[in-house]
Amino acid sequence: MVNVEQLGWTPDTVGELDHRLLSAPHVKLRSSTIGATGDIVYAVDLRINQPNVSFLSTTEMHSFEHFLLAGFQEYMPKNFISVGLMGCQTGFYLILFNEGNAERICDVYENILKDVLKADAVPYANIQQCGNYKNHSLELAQALARRVLDAKSNWRKVTI
Numbered sequence: 001m002v003n004v005e006q007l008g009w010t011p012d013t014v015g016e017l018d019h020r021l022l023s024a025p026h027v028k029l030r031s032s033t034i035g036a037t038g039d040i041v042y043a044v045d046l047r048i049n050q051p052n053v054s055f056l057s058t059t060e061m062h063s064f065e066h067f068l069l070a071g072f073q074e075y076m077p078k079n080f081i082s083v084g085l086m087g088c089q090t091g092f093y094l095i096l097f098n099e100g101n102a103e104r105i106c107d108v109y110e111n112i113l114k115d116v117l118k119a120d121a122v123p124y125a126n127i128q129q130c131g132n133y134k135n136h137s138l139e140l141a142q143a144l145a146r147r148v149l150d151a152k153s154n155w156r157k158v159t160i
């Protein structure tokens with residue numbers, strides 16, 4: 001059993017919650033899976049919009065996803081496995097290997113968002129590395145990063 005409290009998470013917010021109660025933006029531990037040799041895979045929700053209230057456009061999600069991919073790879077090369085879109089267009093699934101510390105994850109996320117604001121191009125937005133390379137907007141990604149950064153003091157507040 002992983003002690004989620006020791007990692008900085010509020011135990012009763014871990015797992016699946018009634019989506020009507022979710023506030024956003026937030027950072028929330030979804031699950032921790034321990035392998036036979038003790039390695040742990042953590043699934044973290046990077047919720048951006050309040051479910052069933054407002055939605056990300058495909059373009060802003062896509063560009064933001066590229067920044068998250070590049071950023072977690074840069075800051076957590078030993079831990080980062082993957083980041084993916086929530087199909088409901090309200091956030092992202094982050095998968096990490098052997099790193100579940102809430103403060104560390106939030107610090108890296110903050111650094112990535114600050115890097116988005118300083119960027120002059122969307123990473124991997126080219127025909128060799130992306131399956132829809134024209135569907136990008138640096139401006140939308142930066143506006144989104146600004147909005148999420150402005151809410152940083154509430155990231156750990158998962159419910160309304």
Ligand SMILES: [Zn+2]
Pocket residue numbers: 062066129130131132133
């Ligand atoms: Zn792409």
